Amino acid sequence: MNTPVFTVSEMSYTYPDGLLGxxxxxxxxxxxxxxxxLGVNGSGKSTLLKLLDGLYFPSAGKINAFGEPLTERRLQxxxxxxxxxxxxxxxxxxxxxxxxxPTVWQExxxxxxxxxxxxxxxxxxxxEALSALAIEKLRDRVPYQLSEGEKKKVALASLxxxxxxxxxxxxxxxxxxxxxxxxVIEFLLSLTDKGKTLIVxxxxxxxxxxxxxxxxxxxxxxxxxxxxxxxxxxxxxxxxLRANLLHRHRHFHAELEHRHPxxx
Amino acid sequence: MHRKNFVAKTLTGLTEAVKRAVFAEHYARLPGLLxxxxxxxxxxxxLALLIATxxxxxxxxxxxxxxxxxxxxxxxxxxxxFFTKRVWLFIPLFTxxxxxxxxxxxxxxxxxxxTLVTLAAPINWGPFHFPGEITITEQGLRGAAIFILRVAASxxxxxxxxxxxxxxxxxxxxxxxxxxxxxxxxLGMTYRYIFLFIKVAEEMFLAxxxxxxxxxxxxxxxxxxxxxxxxxLNKSYNLSNEVYLAMLSRGWNGQARFLDDFHFRWKDAAWxxxxxxxxxxxxxxxxxxx
Numbered sequence: 001m002n003t004p005v006f007t008v009s010e011m012s013y014t015y016p017d018g019l020l021g022x023x024x025x026x027x028x029x030x031x032x033x034x035x036x037x038l039g040v041n042g043s044g045k046s047t048l049l050k051l052l053d054g055l056y057f058p059s060a061g062k063i064n065a066f067g068e069p070l071t072e073r074r075l076q077x078x079x080x081x082x083x084x085x086x087x088x089x090x091x092x093x094x095x096x097x098x099x100x101x102p103t104v105w106q107e108x109x110x111x112x113x114x115x116x117x118x119x120x121x122x123x124x125x126x127x128e129a130l131s132a133l134a135i136e137k138l139r140d141r142v143p144y145q146l147s148e149g150e151k152k153k154v155a156l157a158s159l160x161x162x163x164x165x166x167x168x169x170x171x172x173x174x175x176x177x178x179x180x181x182x183x184v185i186e187f188l189l190s191l192t193d194k195g196k197t198l199i200v201x202x203x204x205x206x207x208x209x210x211x212x213x214x215x216x217x218x219x220x221x222x223x224x225x226x227x228x229x230x231x232x233x234x235x236x237x238x239x240x241l242r243a244n245l246l247h248r249h250r251h252f253h254a255e256l257e258h259r260h261p262x263x264x
Numbered sequence: 265m266h267r268k269n270f271v272a273k274t275l276t277g278l279t280e281a282v283k284r285a286v287f288a289e290h291y292a293r294l295p296g297l298l299x300x301x302x303x304x305x306x307x308x309x310x311l312a313l314l315i316a317t318x319x320x321x322x323x324x325x326x327x328x329x330x331x332x333x334x335x336x337x338x339x340x341x342x343x344x345x346f347f348t349k350r351v352w353l354f355i356p357l358f359t360x361x362x363x364x365x366x367x368x369x370x371x372x373x374x375x376x377x378x379t380l381v382t383l384a385a386p387i388n389w390g391p392f393h394f395p396g397e398i399t400i401t402e403q404g405l406r407g408a409a410i411f412i413l414r415v416a417a418s419x420x421x422x423x424x425x426x427x428x429x430x431x432x433x434x435x436x437x438x439x440x441x442x443x444x445x446x447x448x449x450x451l452g453m454t455y456r457y458i459f460l461f462i463k464v465a466e467e468m469f470l471a472x473x474x475x476x477x478x479x480x481x482x483x484x485x486x487x488x489x490x491x492x493x494x495x496x497l498n499k500s501y502n503l504s505n506e507v508y509l510a511m512l513s514r515g516w517n518g519q520a521r522f523l524d525d526f527h528f529r530w531k532d533a534a535w536x537x538x539x540x541x542x543x544x545x546x547x548x549x550x551x552x553x554x
Contacts, residue, residue: 092509
Protein backbone atom coordinates (compact mmCIF):
# COMPACT_ATOMS: atom_id res chain seq x y z
CA MET A 1 0.00 0.00 0.00
CA ASN A 2 1.16 3.55 -0.76
CA THR A 3 2.62 5.59 2.08
CA PRO A 4 0.55 8.75 2.66
CA VAL A 5 2.21 12.00 1.65
CA PHE A 6 0.93 13.69 4.81
CA THR A 7 -0.81 12.39 7.89
CA VAL A 8 -1.99 15.13 10.19
CA SER A 9 -3.16 13.98 13.63
CA GLU A 10 -4.95 16.13 16.21
CA MET A 11 -2.79 19.04 15.21
CA SER A 12 -3.24 22.51 16.69
CA TYR A 13 -1.20 25.62 16.13
CA THR A 14 -0.97 28.81 18.17
CA TYR A 15 0.96 31.82 16.85
CA PRO A 16 3.84 33.16 18.97
CA ASP A 17 1.64 36.11 20.00
CA GLY A 18 -0.93 33.67 21.44
CA LEU A 19 -3.50 33.90 18.63
CA LEU A 20 -5.13 30.64 17.67
CA GLY A 21 -4.19 29.44 14.18
CA UNK A 22 -5.60 25.94 13.87
CA UNK A 23 -7.46 23.54 16.17
CA UNK A 24 -7.41 19.74 16.24
CA UNK A 25 -6.91 19.10 12.55
CA UNK A 26 -6.95 15.52 11.25
CA UNK A 27 -6.52 14.40 7.67
CA UNK A 28 -4.48 12.22 5.36
CA UNK A 29 -3.28 13.05 1.84
CA UNK A 30 -2.36 10.16 -0.43
CA UNK A 31 0.12 10.40 -3.37
CA UNK A 32 -1.46 11.84 -6.51
CA UNK A 33 -4.42 13.32 -4.65
CA UNK A 34 -5.63 16.84 -5.41
CA UNK A 35 -6.85 18.54 -2.30
CA UNK A 36 -8.30 22.02 -1.97
CA UNK A 37 -8.46 23.73 1.39
CA LEU A 38 -11.33 26.19 1.42
CA GLY A 39 -11.88 28.86 4.01
CA VAL A 40 -12.33 32.56 4.48
CA ASN A 41 -9.40 34.89 5.08
CA GLY A 42 -7.90 34.28 8.50
CA SER A 43 -9.28 30.76 8.85
CA GLY A 44 -5.75 29.30 8.82
CA LYS A 45 -5.31 28.03 5.24
CA SER A 46 -1.88 29.58 4.71
CA THR A 47 -0.78 28.52 8.20
CA LEU A 48 -1.80 24.93 7.44
CA LEU A 49 0.29 24.94 4.25
CA LYS A 50 3.29 26.36 6.14
CA LEU A 51 2.92 23.60 8.72
CA LEU A 52 2.85 20.98 5.95
CA ASP A 53 5.99 22.54 4.46
CA GLY A 54 7.87 22.37 7.76
CA LEU A 55 8.09 26.14 8.05
CA TYR A 56 5.92 26.25 11.18
CA PHE A 57 5.64 23.42 13.68
CA PRO A 58 2.51 22.21 15.52
CA SER A 59 1.84 23.42 19.06
CA ALA A 60 0.04 20.12 19.68
CA GLY A 61 -0.49 16.92 17.71
CA LYS A 62 1.78 15.85 14.88
CA ILE A 63 2.43 15.77 11.16
CA ASN A 64 3.97 12.82 9.33
CA ALA A 65 5.46 13.45 5.91
CA PHE A 66 6.13 10.44 3.65
CA GLY A 67 5.65 8.15 6.67
CA GLU A 68 8.12 9.96 8.95
CA PRO A 69 7.53 12.63 11.61
CA LEU A 70 8.08 16.13 10.28
CA THR A 71 9.79 17.97 13.11
CA GLU A 72 11.96 21.04 13.55
CA ARG A 73 14.81 18.90 14.82
CA ARG A 74 14.82 16.63 11.78
CA LEU A 75 14.74 19.60 9.40
CA GLN A 76 17.89 20.96 11.01
CA UNK A 77 19.72 18.05 9.41
CA UNK A 78 20.72 19.27 5.90
CA UNK A 79 20.45 15.81 4.35
CA UNK A 80 16.87 15.29 5.57
CA UNK A 81 15.92 18.92 4.84
CA UNK A 82 17.20 18.75 1.23
CA UNK A 83 15.45 15.40 0.66
CA UNK A 84 12.17 16.84 2.00
CA UNK A 85 12.48 20.17 0.14
CA UNK A 86 13.17 18.34 -3.13
CA UNK A 87 9.90 16.44 -2.71
CA UNK A 88 7.71 19.33 -1.53
CA UNK A 89 7.39 22.73 -3.22
CA UNK A 90 5.51 25.71 -1.84
CA UNK A 91 4.01 28.56 -3.87
CA UNK A 92 3.51 31.59 -1.63
CA UNK A 93 0.42 33.72 -2.06
CA UNK A 94 2.41 36.91 -2.60
CA UNK A 95 4.88 36.36 -5.47
CA UNK A 96 7.00 39.24 -4.18
CA UNK A 97 7.79 37.08 -1.16
CA UNK A 98 8.91 34.23 -3.36
CA UNK A 99 10.93 36.23 -5.88
CA UNK A 100 13.81 37.33 -3.68
CA UNK A 101 16.66 36.94 -6.19
CA PRO A 102 18.01 39.80 -8.33
CA THR A 103 16.93 38.25 -11.67
CA VAL A 104 14.42 35.73 -13.01
CA TRP A 105 17.19 33.35 -14.03
CA GLN A 106 18.77 33.38 -10.58
CA GLU A 107 15.35 32.89 -9.02
CA UNK A 108 14.59 29.80 -11.08
CA UNK A 109 18.08 28.39 -10.50
CA UNK A 110 17.98 29.11 -6.73
CA UNK A 111 16.53 25.79 -5.49
CA UNK A 112 18.58 23.40 -7.66
CA UNK A 113 21.69 25.40 -6.76
CA UNK A 114 20.94 25.33 -3.04
CA UNK A 115 20.36 21.58 -3.22
CA UNK A 116 23.92 21.24 -4.46
CA UNK A 117 23.10 19.91 -7.93
CA UNK A 118 25.94 20.08 -10.49
CA UNK A 119 26.23 23.35 -12.44
CA UNK A 120 25.20 21.73 -15.74
CA UNK A 121 22.07 20.20 -14.22
CA UNK A 122 21.14 23.48 -12.53
CA UNK A 123 21.34 25.23 -15.91
CA UNK A 124 19.35 22.50 -17.65
CA UNK A 125 16.62 22.50 -15.03
CA UNK A 126 16.33 26.29 -15.00
CA UNK A 127 16.23 26.46 -18.82
CA GLU A 128 13.62 23.71 -19.03
CA ALA A 129 11.43 25.38 -16.40
CA LEU A 130 11.59 28.73 -18.20
CA SER A 131 10.77 27.09 -21.51
CA ALA A 132 7.91 24.96 -20.06
CA LEU A 133 6.23 28.15 -18.92
CA ALA A 134 7.19 30.04 -22.10
CA ILE A 135 8.96 32.78 -20.16
CA GLU A 136 12.48 32.48 -21.62
CA LYS A 137 12.27 36.15 -22.63
CA LEU A 138 12.03 37.13 -18.94
CA ARG A 139 15.34 35.39 -18.13
CA ASP A 140 17.40 38.51 -17.41
CA ARG A 141 14.58 40.66 -16.09
CA VAL A 142 14.50 41.92 -12.52
CA PRO A 143 11.41 41.28 -10.36
CA TYR A 144 10.23 44.90 -10.23
CA GLN A 145 9.91 44.92 -14.02
CA LEU A 146 7.41 42.04 -14.03
CA SER A 147 3.60 42.16 -14.08
CA GLU A 148 1.66 40.20 -11.44
CA GLY A 149 0.92 37.43 -13.96
CA GLU A 150 4.58 37.20 -14.96
CA LYS A 151 5.65 37.11 -11.31
CA LYS A 152 3.27 34.20 -10.71
CA LYS A 153 4.69 32.35 -13.71
CA VAL A 154 8.26 32.91 -12.51
CA ALA A 155 7.30 31.69 -9.03
CA LEU A 156 5.79 28.53 -10.59
CA ALA A 157 8.90 28.08 -12.78
CA SER A 158 11.08 28.33 -9.68
CA LEU A 159 9.20 25.34 -8.25
CA UNK A 160 9.13 23.48 -11.56
CA UNK A 161 12.93 23.65 -11.70
CA UNK A 162 12.93 21.25 -8.74
CA UNK A 163 9.98 19.25 -10.07
CA UNK A 164 8.68 18.29 -6.60
CA UNK A 165 6.22 15.42 -6.04
CA UNK A 166 4.01 17.56 -3.83
CA UNK A 167 2.90 21.10 -4.68
CA UNK A 168 1.58 23.26 -1.85
CA UNK A 169 -0.10 26.26 -3.45
CA UNK A 170 -1.39 29.25 -1.51
CA UNK A 171 -4.08 31.12 -3.45
CA UNK A 172 -2.46 30.47 -6.85
CA UNK A 173 -5.13 32.38 -8.77
CA UNK A 174 -5.39 35.41 -6.49
CA UNK A 175 -4.92 38.92 -7.99
CA UNK A 176 -4.63 37.63 -11.55
CA UNK A 177 -6.50 38.71 -14.65
CA UNK A 178 -8.99 36.14 -16.01
CA UNK A 179 -6.67 34.95 -18.80
CA UNK A 180 -3.75 34.31 -16.43
CA UNK A 181 -6.16 32.70 -13.96
CA UNK A 182 -7.24 30.23 -16.66
CA UNK A 183 -3.60 29.64 -17.56
CA VAL A 184 -2.74 28.83 -13.92
CA ILE A 185 -5.70 26.41 -13.68
CA GLU A 186 -4.55 24.66 -16.87
CA PHE A 187 -1.04 24.46 -15.45
CA LEU A 188 -2.32 22.89 -12.23
CA LEU A 189 -4.36 20.37 -14.23
CA SER A 190 -1.24 19.46 -16.21
CA LEU A 191 0.50 18.72 -12.89
CA THR A 192 -2.33 16.43 -11.83
CA ASP A 193 -2.01 14.62 -15.18
CA LYS A 194 1.64 13.96 -14.30
CA GLY A 195 0.54 12.32 -11.05
CA LYS A 196 1.70 15.14 -8.76
CA THR A 197 0.06 15.68 -5.39
CA LEU A 198 -1.57 19.09 -5.13
CA ILE A 199 -2.69 20.80 -1.93
CA VAL A 200 -4.24 24.12 -2.81
CA UNK A 201 -5.48 26.78 -0.40
CA UNK A 202 -8.16 28.80 -2.11
CA UNK A 203 -11.38 30.66 -1.48
CA UNK A 204 -12.77 30.71 -5.02
CA UNK A 205 -15.31 27.89 -5.11
CA UNK A 206 -15.44 27.72 -8.91
CA UNK A 207 -11.68 27.12 -9.18
CA UNK A 208 -11.82 24.58 -6.35
CA UNK A 209 -14.47 22.59 -8.22
CA UNK A 210 -12.29 22.33 -11.33
CA UNK A 211 -9.06 21.19 -9.72
CA UNK A 212 -10.02 19.25 -6.61
CA UNK A 213 -10.45 15.56 -5.97
CA UNK A 214 -10.89 16.21 -2.24
CA UNK A 215 -12.07 19.36 -0.49
CA UNK A 216 -11.45 20.38 3.10
CA UNK A 217 -13.28 23.30 4.63
CA UNK A 218 -11.70 25.31 7.41
CA UNK A 219 -14.23 27.09 9.55
CA UNK A 220 -13.86 30.47 11.17
CA UNK A 221 -13.20 28.61 14.46
CA UNK A 222 -9.97 27.28 12.79
CA UNK A 223 -11.26 23.70 12.85
CA UNK A 224 -11.85 21.40 9.90
CA UNK A 225 -15.58 21.93 9.29
CA UNK A 226 -15.94 19.26 6.62
CA UNK A 227 -14.07 17.11 4.17
CA UNK A 228 -15.14 15.05 1.21
CA UNK A 229 -15.73 15.03 -2.54
CA UNK A 230 -15.97 18.60 -3.86
CA UNK A 231 -19.24 17.90 -5.69
CA UNK A 232 -20.94 16.98 -2.41
CA UNK A 233 -19.24 19.59 -0.24
CA UNK A 234 -19.70 22.47 -2.65
CA UNK A 235 -23.44 21.70 -3.00
CA UNK A 236 -23.97 21.82 0.78
CA UNK A 237 -25.17 25.41 1.02
CA UNK A 238 -25.76 25.31 4.77
CA UNK A 239 -22.14 24.21 5.32
CA UNK A 240 -20.78 26.89 2.99
CA LEU A 241 -22.92 29.55 4.68
CA ARG A 242 -21.61 28.42 8.07
CA ALA A 243 -18.00 28.64 6.84
CA ASN A 244 -18.80 32.09 5.42
CA LEU A 245 -17.93 30.96 1.90
CA LEU A 246 -21.45 31.90 0.78
CA HIS A 247 -23.57 34.78 1.94
CA ARG A 248 -27.30 35.44 1.70
CA HIS A 249 -27.97 37.86 -1.09
CA ARG A 250 -31.15 39.92 -1.32
CA HIS A 251 -32.32 41.75 -4.39
CA PHE A 252 -35.51 42.74 -6.16
CA HIS A 253 -37.13 41.68 -9.43
CA ALA A 254 -39.58 44.54 -9.94
CA GLU A 255 -41.68 44.44 -6.73
CA LEU A 256 -40.69 40.90 -5.87
CA GLU A 257 -38.01 40.44 -3.23
CA HIS A 258 -35.64 37.59 -4.05
CA ARG A 259 -33.24 35.97 -1.55
CA HIS A 260 -30.61 33.36 -2.38
CA PRO A 261 -27.14 32.25 -1.33
CA UNK A 262 -24.43 34.03 -3.29
CA UNK A 263 -20.79 33.23 -3.92
CA UNK A 264 -17.98 35.51 -5.09
CA MET B 265 3.04 78.29 -9.68
CA HIS B 266 1.56 76.10 -6.96
CA ARG B 267 4.21 75.36 -4.36
CA LYS B 268 4.64 71.64 -3.67
CA ASN B 269 4.31 70.52 -0.06
CA PHE B 270 6.87 68.13 1.30
CA VAL B 271 4.58 65.10 0.91
CA ALA B 272 4.22 65.82 -2.81
CA LYS B 273 7.96 66.39 -3.07
CA THR B 274 8.60 63.00 -1.45
CA LEU B 275 6.24 61.37 -3.94
CA THR B 276 8.10 62.96 -6.85
CA GLY B 277 11.40 61.90 -5.28
CA LEU B 278 10.28 58.28 -4.99
CA THR B 279 9.13 58.14 -8.60
CA GLU B 280 12.38 59.74 -9.75
CA ALA B 281 14.43 57.19 -7.78
CA VAL B 282 12.73 54.32 -9.62
CA LYS B 283 13.11 56.04 -12.99
CA ARG B 284 16.81 56.64 -12.37
CA ALA B 285 17.40 53.01 -11.43
CA VAL B 286 15.49 51.73 -14.47
CA PHE B 287 17.48 54.13 -16.66
CA ALA B 288 20.76 52.96 -15.17
CA GLU B 289 19.85 49.33 -15.98
CA HIS B 290 19.05 50.43 -19.52
CA TYR B 291 22.61 51.76 -19.97
CA ALA B 292 24.07 48.55 -18.55
CA ARG B 293 22.41 46.63 -21.40
CA LEU B 294 23.74 48.80 -24.24
CA PRO B 295 26.35 47.23 -26.54
CA GLY B 296 29.22 49.48 -25.41
CA LEU B 297 32.88 48.92 -24.59
CA LEU B 298 32.63 48.40 -20.83
CA UNK B 299 29.27 46.60 -20.99
CA UNK B 300 30.87 43.86 -23.09
CA UNK B 301 33.63 43.13 -20.59
CA UNK B 302 33.73 40.38 -17.99
CA UNK B 303 32.58 42.08 -14.74
CA UNK B 304 35.27 40.28 -12.70
CA UNK B 305 38.07 41.91 -14.73
CA UNK B 306 36.17 45.20 -14.64
CA UNK B 307 35.88 45.17 -10.84
CA UNK B 308 39.58 44.39 -10.37
CA UNK B 309 40.80 47.03 -12.82
CA UNK B 310 38.44 49.69 -11.48
CA LEU B 311 39.63 48.85 -7.98
CA ALA B 312 43.24 49.36 -9.11
CA LEU B 313 42.31 52.70 -10.69
CA LEU B 314 40.49 53.73 -7.50
CA ILE B 315 43.54 52.88 -5.40
CA ALA B 316 45.74 54.92 -7.76
CA THR B 317 43.27 57.82 -7.42
CA UNK B 318 43.36 57.58 -3.63
CA UNK B 319 47.15 57.52 -3.26
CA UNK B 320 48.41 59.98 -5.88
CA UNK B 321 49.16 63.60 -4.98
CA UNK B 322 49.62 64.80 -8.57
CA UNK B 323 46.72 66.80 -10.04
CA UNK B 324 47.87 65.81 -13.57
CA UNK B 325 47.44 62.12 -12.71
CA UNK B 326 43.99 62.73 -11.24
CA UNK B 327 43.02 64.74 -14.30
CA UNK B 328 44.34 61.93 -16.50
CA UNK B 329 42.21 59.34 -14.69
CA UNK B 330 39.17 61.62 -14.84
CA UNK B 331 39.63 62.16 -18.57
CA UNK B 332 40.01 58.40 -19.01
CA UNK B 333 36.57 57.89 -17.38
CA UNK B 334 35.08 60.37 -19.86
CA UNK B 335 36.60 58.56 -22.84
CA UNK B 336 35.39 55.22 -21.44
CA UNK B 337 31.89 56.62 -20.84
CA UNK B 338 31.72 57.79 -24.46
CA UNK B 339 33.01 54.42 -25.72
CA UNK B 340 30.33 52.76 -23.60
CA UNK B 341 27.53 54.89 -25.11
CA UNK B 342 26.78 56.71 -21.86
CA UNK B 343 25.61 60.24 -22.76
CA UNK B 344 28.21 62.70 -21.54
CA UNK B 345 25.68 65.14 -20.07
CA PHE B 346 23.98 62.35 -18.08
CA PHE B 347 27.33 61.02 -16.88
CA THR B 348 28.87 64.34 -15.84
CA LYS B 349 25.60 65.44 -14.21
CA ARG B 350 25.59 62.29 -12.08
CA VAL B 351 29.16 62.95 -10.97
CA TRP B 352 29.20 66.73 -10.58
CA LEU B 353 25.73 67.27 -9.11
CA PHE B 354 26.82 66.56 -5.54
CA ILE B 355 30.49 67.55 -5.72
CA PRO B 356 29.96 71.33 -5.21
CA LEU B 357 27.48 70.57 -2.42
CA PHE B 358 29.54 68.15 -0.34
CA THR B 359 33.16 68.16 -1.51
CA UNK B 360 33.10 71.88 -2.30
CA UNK B 361 31.85 72.69 1.20
CA UNK B 362 34.74 70.75 2.70
CA UNK B 363 37.41 72.03 0.27
CA UNK B 364 36.43 75.72 0.27
CA UNK B 365 37.87 76.72 3.69
CA UNK B 366 41.16 75.01 2.80
CA UNK B 367 41.97 77.64 0.15
CA UNK B 368 42.36 80.41 2.78
CA UNK B 369 45.60 81.18 4.56
CA UNK B 370 44.13 80.65 8.05
CA UNK B 371 43.69 76.94 7.18
CA UNK B 372 46.46 76.42 4.62
CA UNK B 373 49.29 78.95 5.00
CA UNK B 374 51.35 79.66 1.88
CA UNK B 375 52.10 82.09 -0.95
CA UNK B 376 49.16 84.50 -1.32
CA UNK B 377 47.41 84.57 -4.69
CA UNK B 378 44.60 86.97 -3.84
CA THR B 379 43.97 89.10 -0.77
CA LEU B 380 40.35 89.15 0.37
CA VAL B 381 40.29 91.22 3.55
CA THR B 382 42.89 93.20 5.49
CA LEU B 383 42.11 93.16 9.21
CA ALA B 384 43.20 95.87 11.65
CA ALA B 385 45.02 93.27 13.70
CA PRO B 386 45.31 89.46 13.80
CA ILE B 387 42.42 87.81 15.68
CA ASN B 388 42.75 84.93 18.11
CA TRP B 389 39.39 83.35 18.68
CA GLY B 390 39.49 80.23 20.81
CA PRO B 391 41.56 77.67 18.95
CA PHE B 392 41.35 79.74 15.73
CA HIS B 393 43.97 82.22 14.62
CA PHE B 394 43.18 84.73 11.85
CA PRO B 395 46.24 86.58 10.46
CA GLY B 396 46.14 90.29 9.62
CA GLU B 397 45.35 89.54 5.96
CA ILE B 398 42.85 86.90 4.83
CA THR B 399 44.23 85.58 1.55
CA ILE B 400 43.72 82.71 -0.84
CA THR B 401 46.96 80.75 -1.01
CA GLU B 402 48.57 78.84 -3.86
CA GLN B 403 49.06 75.81 -1.60
CA GLY B 404 45.41 76.04 -0.49
CA LEU B 405 44.16 76.19 -4.09
CA ARG B 406 46.35 73.23 -5.06
CA GLY B 407 45.12 71.19 -2.06
CA ALA B 408 41.47 71.99 -2.83
CA ALA B 409 41.95 71.20 -6.54
CA ILE B 410 43.58 67.84 -5.73
CA PHE B 411 40.77 67.02 -3.29
CA ILE B 412 37.99 67.91 -5.74
CA LEU B 413 39.72 66.14 -8.63
CA ARG B 414 40.26 63.05 -6.48
CA VAL B 415 36.59 62.94 -5.53
CA ALA B 416 35.51 63.58 -9.13
CA ALA B 417 37.76 60.80 -10.47
CA SER B 418 36.70 58.32 -7.77
CA UNK B 419 32.99 59.07 -8.15
CA UNK B 420 33.32 58.89 -11.96
CA UNK B 421 34.98 55.47 -11.73
CA UNK B 422 32.31 54.14 -9.37
CA UNK B 423 29.42 55.59 -11.39
CA UNK B 424 30.91 54.22 -14.61
CA UNK B 425 31.27 50.73 -13.15
CA UNK B 426 27.68 50.73 -11.89
CA UNK B 427 26.24 52.26 -15.06
CA UNK B 428 27.92 49.70 -17.32
CA UNK B 429 27.31 46.58 -15.24
CA UNK B 430 23.89 45.09 -14.46
CA UNK B 431 23.42 44.92 -10.71
CA UNK B 432 22.86 41.17 -10.71
CA UNK B 433 26.04 40.55 -12.72
CA UNK B 434 28.00 42.87 -10.46
CA UNK B 435 26.90 40.85 -7.43
CA UNK B 436 27.71 37.54 -9.11
CA UNK B 437 31.15 38.90 -10.06
CA UNK B 438 31.79 39.92 -6.45
CA UNK B 439 30.91 36.38 -5.40
CA UNK B 440 33.27 34.96 -8.03
CA UNK B 441 36.00 37.18 -6.58
CA UNK B 442 35.39 35.61 -3.15
CA UNK B 443 33.68 38.51 -1.45
CA UNK B 444 31.59 37.23 1.53
CA UNK B 445 28.57 35.51 -0.03
CA UNK B 446 26.02 36.20 2.66
CA UNK B 447 26.88 39.89 2.41
CA UNK B 448 26.34 39.76 -1.36
CA UNK B 449 23.02 37.98 -0.89
CA UNK B 450 21.87 40.63 1.58
CA LEU B 451 22.95 43.40 -0.83
CA GLY B 452 21.02 41.75 -3.65
CA MET B 453 17.89 41.35 -1.57
CA THR B 454 18.10 44.89 -0.23
CA TYR B 455 18.27 46.29 -3.74
CA ARG B 456 15.42 44.04 -4.88
CA TYR B 457 13.07 44.95 -2.01
CA ILE B 458 13.85 48.68 -2.03
CA PHE B 459 11.82 48.85 -5.23
CA LEU B 460 8.90 47.05 -3.65
CA PHE B 461 8.90 49.46 -0.74
CA ILE B 462 9.26 52.47 -3.00
CA LYS B 463 6.17 51.23 -4.84
CA VAL B 464 4.24 50.73 -1.60
CA ALA B 465 5.29 54.18 -0.37
CA GLU B 466 4.33 55.74 -3.69
CA GLU B 467 0.89 54.12 -3.55
CA MET B 468 0.38 55.31 0.02
CA PHE B 469 1.22 58.88 -1.00
CA LEU B 470 -1.05 58.66 -4.03
CA ALA B 471 -3.91 57.21 -1.92
CA UNK B 472 -3.51 60.13 0.46
CA UNK B 473 -3.41 62.68 -2.32
CA UNK B 474 -6.56 61.25 -3.90
CA UNK B 475 -8.46 61.83 -0.65
CA UNK B 476 -7.20 65.31 0.19
CA UNK B 477 -8.60 68.54 -1.22
CA UNK B 478 -6.73 71.79 -0.65
CA UNK B 479 -3.72 72.29 1.56
CA UNK B 480 -3.03 70.60 4.87
CA UNK B 481 -0.77 71.88 7.61
CA UNK B 482 2.87 70.85 7.74
CA UNK B 483 2.26 69.46 11.21
CA UNK B 484 -0.52 67.21 9.93
CA UNK B 485 1.71 66.05 7.07
CA UNK B 486 4.54 65.27 9.48
CA UNK B 487 2.16 63.25 11.68
CA UNK B 488 0.94 61.30 8.66
CA UNK B 489 4.47 60.62 7.42
CA UNK B 490 5.66 59.40 10.83
CA UNK B 491 2.63 57.07 11.11
CA UNK B 492 3.37 55.71 7.63
CA UNK B 493 7.02 55.19 8.52
CA UNK B 494 5.91 53.01 11.42
CA UNK B 495 3.61 51.11 9.09
CA UNK B 496 6.44 50.55 6.60
CA LEU B 497 8.75 49.33 9.34
CA ASN B 498 6.13 46.81 10.44
CA LYS B 499 5.49 45.76 6.84
CA SER B 500 9.18 45.28 6.12
CA TYR B 501 9.55 43.19 9.29
CA ASN B 502 6.64 40.93 8.28
CA LEU B 503 7.91 40.68 4.71
CA SER B 504 11.41 39.73 5.87
CA ASN B 505 9.91 36.89 7.93
CA GLU B 506 7.91 35.64 4.95
CA VAL B 507 10.89 35.91 2.58
CA TYR B 508 12.99 33.91 5.01
CA LEU B 509 10.31 31.18 5.06
CA ALA B 510 10.22 31.22 1.24
CA MET B 511 13.99 30.79 1.19
CA LEU B 512 13.85 27.93 3.70
CA SER B 513 11.16 26.27 1.65
CA ARG B 514 13.41 26.34 -1.41
CA GLY B 515 16.44 24.81 0.27
CA TRP B 516 18.18 27.73 2.02
CA ASN B 517 20.49 26.39 4.74
CA GLY B 518 22.46 29.53 5.55
CA GLN B 519 25.00 29.01 2.77
CA ALA B 520 24.62 31.19 -0.29
CA ARG B 521 25.50 29.60 -3.61
CA PHE B 522 25.88 31.47 -6.87
CA LEU B 523 26.08 30.31 -10.44
CA ASP B 524 28.43 32.39 -12.54
CA ASP B 525 28.34 32.28 -16.29
CA PHE B 526 31.27 34.59 -16.95
CA HIS B 527 33.72 34.14 -19.80
CA PHE B 528 37.11 35.82 -19.75
CA ARG B 529 37.84 36.55 -23.41
CA TRP B 530 40.72 38.19 -25.31
CA LYS B 531 39.09 41.62 -25.06
CA ASP B 532 38.96 41.26 -21.26
CA ALA B 533 42.65 40.38 -21.24
CA ALA B 534 43.33 43.41 -23.49
CA TRP B 535 41.38 45.65 -21.10
CA UNK B 536 43.32 44.39 -18.06
CA UNK B 537 46.65 44.88 -19.89
CA UNK B 538 45.62 48.39 -20.98
CA UNK B 539 44.59 49.44 -17.44
CA UNK B 540 47.74 48.14 -15.82
CA UNK B 541 49.90 49.69 -18.58
CA UNK B 542 48.12 53.01 -17.93
CA UNK B 543 48.80 52.68 -14.19
CA UNK B 544 52.42 51.72 -14.86
CA UNK B 545 52.91 54.82 -17.02
CA UNK B 546 51.46 56.98 -14.24
CA UNK B 547 53.86 55.51 -11.68
CA UNK B 548 56.77 55.81 -14.13
CA UNK B 549 56.22 59.47 -15.03
CA UNK B 550 55.45 60.40 -11.42
CA UNK B 551 58.83 58.90 -10.51
CA UNK B 552 60.67 60.58 -13.42
CA UNK B 553 59.18 64.07 -12.78
CA UNK B 554 59.40 64.09 -9.00
